[in-house]
Amino acid sequence: MKYLFFCICCVLGLLACNQNKNYAPKPRGYFRLEFPEKAYQLFDSNAHYSFxxxxxxxxxxxSADGNRPxxxxLTFPAFNARLHLSYYKIDSKKKFDELVEDSRKLAFKHTVKATGIDEGLIEVKExxxxxxxxTIDGNTASSAQFFLTDSTRNFLRAALYFNEKPQPDSIQPVVDFIKTDIDRMIKTFRWKP
Incomplete structure (x- = not known):
């Protein structure tokens, strides 16, 4: 009787353990992003430019301390992002060269965490x-920066920041979405006389 009971327990134990279940942890999920439909308006105020x-x-x-007129x-509330726009009047060749070099230094300041920084020329001759x-790739605070100038009188620098801890894999779709808006801004950019 003990032998029969032992055999039945062994058979049941083997059958119970023979189920092929995968207990691997599931990958981390991310929120589904809903992007608004693209529609644009004109920024035309007292500034020396419009777009x-x-x-x-x-x-x-x-309105932060130390900021100039x-x-x-440009904030994107749905994405917790901000594009900072800094305008400078150029009064000499030396000032122009300093502004260009400062823009380059500020972009390449992200080299510590960046996996790559690409430079693209902007030319809208007409x-x-x-x-x-x-374009700054990797786990950096800013993923896009640029400057625009007419090379003689006006200079505008812009930098995109998110009010979030940088996580390139989850933020990349938003960066790509905002970059199309930045591209539209650059293509419609005009200096005022």
């Missing part, structure tokens, strides 16, 4: 708009 920006973004004067922030666009 089109998305209707789902908000433009306001930068014509410094603006509207006298020139510059450089910096």
């Amino acid at each position: 089109e920006y998305p209707q789902y973004a908000k433009m306001y004067l930068d 014509n410094w603006y922030n 509207h006298n708009v020139y510059g450089v666009f910096y």
